[in-house]
Amino acid sequence: MNQKVAVLGTGKIGEALLSGMIRAGWAPADLVVTARRTERAAELRGRYGVESVGNAEAAKTADTLILAVKPQDMGALLDELGPHVAADRLVISAAAGIRTGFFEERLAEGIAVVRVMPNTPVLVDEGMSVISAGRRATETHLVRTEAIFQPVGKTLRVPEKHQDAATALSGSGPAYFYYLVEAMTDAGILLGLPRAQAHDLIVQSAIGAAVMLRDSGEHPVKLREAVTSPAGTTINAIRELEKHGVRAALLAALEAARDRSRELASGQ
């Protein structure tokens, strides 16, 4: 890989992607990062051996720019970058909500834009990155994008109209599972278990269930039925989940996340 990639705004997701690229074999010399604070830039240089530069310098030197600032900071970043991005560059946005048209309007004619929604499990090479081409992005640009995201998990191409939904499902998705683990661990405390044991029981159950979902090819209902013995314990718990509207709560929660992604598109 002799393309140079810059990560602009190397916070949580930017660093997760940077570490993934290094694990995947990218040479630190082919990677540059930008950060707003000098101490953060020094931390990244020390941790990964990459060069840290200003945003304009990154735009001039890298073939591919991954923009990973918050959606609310994207306008200011593009104002700074605009004059320095040459027409043959690929711009990849990891920001929730912001549409590819937002970049295309603010960057020089011809620049290809790809929108990607990754998630934090890219840190353990189990990410889910959902990819959409902007108006000027070609198959080659999509393949270049996949070369960055595939080594750190799965990728899926979707039409851009599905990006806000994908953000609600997989972009934010890990947080819902952490929330469930937290709540179920509390339940373990309620039932009298030490916190550390409750945590281990729930985390291992989550890992086992996730691997079965991925590897068995079975529908989740089938897998749940195999756990739910007649007149047993599980069905009592399921009855309570239904009574408390957990399924409806999840439908509403993901719809709210999708709606927030749409709002972010208009800079709110």
Ligand SMILES: NC(=O)C1=CN([C@@H]2O[C@H](COP(=O)(O)OP(=O)(O)OC[C@H]3O[C@@H](n4cnc5c(N)ncnc54)[C@H](OP(=O)(O)O)[C@@H]3O)[C@@H](O)[C@H]2O)C=CC1
């Ligand atoms: N966290 C997640 O799970 C996911 C996040 N995303 C998207 O990724 C983007 C970043 O999110 P996240 O990593 O969580 O947020 P962070 O706040 O951790 O990262 C953003 C980083 O950008 C830096 N920054 C802001 N403006 C500039 C600038 N002009 N030049 C250089 N650096 C700048 C910030 O600096 P400072 O530290 O000084 O504020 C910060 O370090 C968002 O758009 C989000 O929607 C996408 C998928 C998943």
Ligand SMILES: O=C(O)[C@@H]1CCC=N1
């Ligand atoms: O919460 C957020 O807005 C970001 C986008 C997806 C995950 N985290």
